[in-house]
Structure formats: C-alpha cells, structure tokens
Amino acid sequence: MKLGLVALVLVVAIALVIVSTQTGERQVSLVVTNGIVVTMDGGGRVIGNGAVAVDGSDIVAVDTAEAIQRQYRGTETVDAGGQVVLPGLINTHTHAPMVLYRGLADDLALMEWLTKYMFPAEAKTVSPEFVRAGTRLAALEMIQSGTTTYTDMYYFEEEIAKETKAAGLRGVLGQTVIQFPVADAKTPADALARAEAFITAFKGDPLITPAVAPHAMYTLDGATLMAARDLSMRHGVPTLIHVAETRDEVKIAQDQYKASPVGYLDGLGFLGPGVVAAHGVWVSAPEIAMLKQRGVGVSHNPESNMKLASGTAPVPGYLAAGVAIGLGTDGAASNNDLDMFEAMRTASLLHKLQTGDPRAVGARTALEMATMGGARALGMGDRIGSLEPGKRADLIVVSMNSARQTPMYDPISHLVYTTHGDDVRTTIVHGKVLMKDRKVLTLNEASVLSDARGWAEKVRAAVR
Ligand SMILES: [Zn+2]
Numbered sequence: 248m249k250l251g252l253v254a255l256v257l258v259v260a261i262a263l264v265i266v267s268t269q270t271g272e273r274q275v276s277l278v279v280t281n282g283i284v285v286t287m288d289g290g291g292r293v294i295g296n297g298a299v300a301v302d303g304s305d306i307v308a309v310d311t312a313e314a315i316q317r318q319y320r321g322t323e324t325v326d327a328g329g330q331v332v333l334p335g336l337i338n339t340h341t342h343a344p345m346v347l348y349r350g351l352a353d354d355l356a357l358m359e360w361l362t363k364y365m366f367p368a369e370a371k372t373v374s375p376e377f378v379r380a381g382t383r384l385a386a387l388e389m390i391q392s393g394t395t396t397y398t399d400m401y402y403f404e405e406e407i408a409k410e411t412k413a414a415g416l417r418g419v420l421g422q423t424v425i426q427f428p429v430a431d432a433k434t435p436a437d438a439l440a441r442a443e444a445f446i447t448a449f450k451g452d453p454l455i456t457p458a459v460a461p462h463a464m465y466t467l468d469g470a471t472l473m474a475a476r477d478l479s480m481r482h483g484v485p486t487l488i489h490v491a492e493t494r495d496e497v498k499i500a501q502d503q504y505k506a507s508p509v510g511y512l513d514g515l516g517f518l519g520p521g522v523v524a525a526h527g528v529w530v531s532a533p534e535i536a537m538l539k540q541r542g543v544g545v546s547h548n549p550e551s552n553m554k555l556a557s558g559t560a561p562v563p564g565y566l567a568a569g570v571a572i573g574l575g576t577d578g579a580a581s582n583n584d585l586d587m588f589e590a591m592r593t594a595s596l597l598h599k600l601q602t603g604d605p606r607a608v609g610a611r612t613a614l615e616m617a618t619m620g621g622a623r624a625l626g627m628g629d630r631i632g633s634l635e636p637g638k639r640a641d642l643i644v645v646s647m648n649s650a651r652q653t654p655m656y657d658p659i660s661h662l663v664y665t666t667h668g669d670d671v672r673t674t675i676v677h678g679k680v681l682m683k684d685r686k687v688l689t690l691n692e693a694s695v696l697s698d699a700r701g702w703a704e705k706v707r708a709a710v711r
Pocket of ligand 1 (some may be wrong): 340341489525577578
C-alpha cells in the first residue's frame with residue numbers, strides 16, 4: 248500500500264513535468280512572437296512565423312512561434328504579427344551630439360566645412376550640458392529608427408555615456424584626442440588623461456564600451472597618435488579614428504610624410520586589432536589587404552562621403568578581401584540624420600552606380616554590413632549583430648503593413664530598398680524594451696525636442 252502511494256506520487260509528478268514542458272512553462276522575461284524573424288546568423292536563417300525568447304539581457308531561443316510557445320512563457324510579450332523581427336542596427340561611426348548642428352552648414356567640402364563652420368561652432372557651444380542635450384536627441388532618433396548600438400567620437404564622452412545608459416542604448420564611445428585646444432581639453436595630454444579616466448570609469452559596463460578616439464592623422468602628430476593607440480591597447484579598448492576620408496587628407500600625408508594616410512599610420516605601428524577606421528575612402532588594393540591582415544575594422548559612411556563629395560570607398564574590394572566592414576551615418580551635420588536604413592540603401596545604390604554592376608552590394612550584403620558586419624568591425628561579433636541564443640537581446644520589430652511595404656515577396660529586399668526608420672515599431676536593447684509601438688519609454692520626447700530647439704538658438708548666435 249505504502250509502495251503504491253509512492254508510485255502514484257511519482258507518476259503524478261512525472262505527468263506534471265511533461266504537461267509543464269508541453270505548455271511552455273519556462274518563465275522568461277520577454278517573448279517576441281508571430282513575426283518574420285530575420286536572424287542574420289551564419290546560415291542566413293529567416294523564420295516565416297518565428298519568435299525570439301529573451302531572459303534578462305540575453306536571447307535564450309530563436310525558433311518557430313509554435314516551438315517557442317511550447318517551451319517559453321514571457322512575463323512580457325510583444326506581438327510582431329505582420330512585422331519583421333531583426334537584430335538591432337549597428338551604427339559604426341557618428342558624433343551623436345552633432346545632431347544639434349543638423350543643417351547648420353550644408354553644401355561644402357569637408358575641410359572648409361570643418362574649419363569654417365564645425366570647429367568654430369564647437370569652440371563656442373560645446374559643453375557638458377550641450378553634449379547631454381545632443382546625446383538625448385540623438386538617442387531618441389536612434390531608438391525611433393532601429394539603431395541599438397552606436398559608435399561615437401566626441402568631447403565630454405563621459406556625459407555622452409551617462410545619457411546613452413539612461414536612454415538604454417549600447418554604445419562604443421570614444422573620447423576625442425586632437426592636437427588643438429578644445430572644449431574639454433587644452434592639450435592632447437589633457438585629452439589623453441581624460442580618455443583614461445573615462446575608460447576607468449566605464450570599463451566592464453554592460454552597455455558602454457569606452458574607447459579612445461584620436462581624431463585623424465591630419466589633426467594629430469605621430470607621437471600623440473601612438474600615445475592614444477598605446478592607451479587603448481593598455482586597457483584593451485577600441486581605437487576609433489578617421490582614416491583616408493578625403494583627397495585633402497591624402498595630400499597632407501603625401502606633403503608631410505611622403506606616404507598615403509594608411510601607409511603613414513602603418514609605418515607608425517598604429518594599425519592592428521581594435522582599430523576602427525572610419526571612411527577608408529582613399530585606400531589602394533594592397534592597403535585593403537594590409538588592413539585585413541592587421542585586423543582593422545572599417546566603417547563605411549556612404550551618405551556623408553557623398554554629401555561632402557569625399558569620394559567612394561572601395562567597398563566591394565573590402566568585402567572581397569574579407570575586411571570586417573560596417574555602416575555608419577557619420578555625424579548628423581554631414582548626413583543629415585541617423586537613419587541606418589538610409590545608410591543601407593545608399594550603400595547599395597552607390598556601389599552599383601560606381602562599379603556599373605547592379606549585383607554590387609546586394610540587399611543581403613547591405614543588411615549584413617548594418618548588423619553582423621558592424622558587430623565584427625567593432626570586435627563585438629560574439630555578443631551582438633545576429634539573433635542567436637547566448638547573444639545580447641538587441642532587436643527591432645519593423646512594420647510591413649503600409650502601402651509602401653505592400654506586397655512583400657522578400658523581407659530582406661524590403662528592409663534595404665523600401666524601409667524607412669519610421670517603420671520601426673519596437674526597439675529592444677539588452678532585453679529591455681526602449682520603444683513599444685513607437686512610444687519611446689526611456690526618454691521624454693517633448694522635453695528632448697524642446698531642449699534641442701533651445702540649444703539651436705545658442706548655436707545660431709555663436710556662428711552669426
Ligand atoms: Zn566623422
């Protein structure tokens with residue numbers, strides 16, 4: 248009798264376990280379900296009616312909606328019916344607070360634009376309060392347009408980091424080092440000390456990767472370039488730099504050092520893993536092979552390069568050589584927005600025109616650059632860039648219901664050739680919902696916009 252009771256209890260217990268498994272009893276924090284899931288994983292898997300289970304900061308499963316429903320129950324659920332779920336977009340080069348200079352000076356070449364407008368405007372307006380207001384505005388725009396990780400080079404980077412964390416975005420944030428006196432540093436030595444303090448304060452942060460950002464080879468001497476590189480190597484953090492952006496830069500390198508910008512930097516011993524080179528426009532085929540060999544990541548910024556008529560980066564060459572290459576918007580003053588969907592579309596169209604080959608930079612390649620390519624360029628390919636178990640839960644949900652998106656034969660075609668940032672409905676970073684159905688939850692939209700308009704009055708007065 249006693250034995251029979253034990254057996255009965257066992258049978259009931261086993262039955263309960265089976266039932267609980269079948270009805271999805273593993274409690275997780277979030278399930279995004281019923282969407283077309285574009286994983287961007289190694290196999291390029293697209294799941295027609297798929298779901299992503301998230302627990303805390305991480306993705307725990309990516310599968311059919313039915314399979315996820317069987318195994319997981321989300322404390323929170325996002326219904327992505329009629330929408331596409333994809334990894335959050337990765338902006339590999341921008342200057343976030345420069346959104347406050349958006350449209351201030353257009354239709355100029357880089358050197359004139361920088362020296363006559365941007366550097367003077369910055370000298371008169373950049374302050375901790377300015378970069379905080381600018382970062383809030385940039386963060387709002389990025390969340391609204393599906394960017395989940397961005398790479399920054401600016402001043403008072405610790406203030407940018409605080410606002411980025413408060414907004415819930417992931418950032419690779421580089422404290423600028425530049426030869427002349429700027430708002431946050433009188434000398435390059437001050438800037439390097441500031442960069443080190445910033446790295447120490449944010450190293451190990453779950454959202455912020457601190458970095459050092461020596462501006463460019465033409466705004467720094469060789470000793471300072473190498474001091475910045477040594478600092479980032481000592482702390483194991485990225486080095487962000489503008490490289491071979493314009494013909495003027497090539498001329499400066501040739502006149503001063505009898506070398507190309509890439510050749511000069513390599514001669515210094517600057518190039519190696521952890522370096523993220525923005526632009527890389529004026530780079531020869533042997534230099535592309537060398538960048539690959541050195542493990543340098545490249546950020547392609549097609550809209551900024553086109554607007555400033557800087558030139559066309561040899562992107563098909565980078566891709567063929569297997570260089571880790573991502574997409575960037577550059578600062579909003581030279582773009583003029585932070586919409587990574589536009590960056591994808593422009594990259595694809597630009598290289599078709601440039602090469603005369605409509606197969607160049609196809610839709611999947613452009614989407615790859617904006618996701619996994621960017622992750623690899625930043626040295627974060629193991630953590631972000633695709634929807635796979637074990638990676639951080641950075642994902643977006645994009646509506647495919649408007650007239651513009653109808654009909655849909657191929658979601659990847661739509662994401663690159665049709666989608667605008669405004670089509671993003673929901674943005675999730677590190678497992679946290681930052682925007683749901685276009686309502687941003689981590690920023691007060693009205694006050695962010697009114698602060699920005701207030702700063703614009705000061706900018707206007709400064710450049711008058
Ligand atoms: Zn830039």
